[in-house]
Amino acid sequence: MDRFDREILDYVRSWVCYGGPPADAVMMTFGMTPEQLAARVESIVSAEKARIEQELRRPWLRVQTARKASP
Template sequence: MDKYNLALVEFYRQWEPFGGPPASEILAEFGLSKNQFHARYRALTLNRKGPRVPGISTGSREQDTATMKYTFSPHALPWASEI
């Protein structure tokens, strides 16, 4: 993993206890939309057997029930269609 991707994973880990990073912070830090950021995070941390990086939340109920309470799903909120 290069420095950019490691920074992205660490950034998410820091914000995870607060429900994940806000879109404004993601844009300022990485120049990505919230959807782009989360897609890249998932690609970096998941593979077919589970997390690639130990101790990283995957956002998957099957693989990560310990941090599930911190996982944000925009699909669960009717007003979040533009997220």
């Protein structure tokens, strides 16, 4: 995830309790419509989910995690 994607997620999270950002604020901040912003957020979340799932499939990661958990 790059810096721009993080900025998008931070922005969206900051507006969650208010029901989402106003359309004009989204356009001024990111140069996209609310629909485009929503699609971008879905894309970011999907990519991060896939990245995390891929990391969990790495056998060496499971071995390292198991070693850390052992007394």
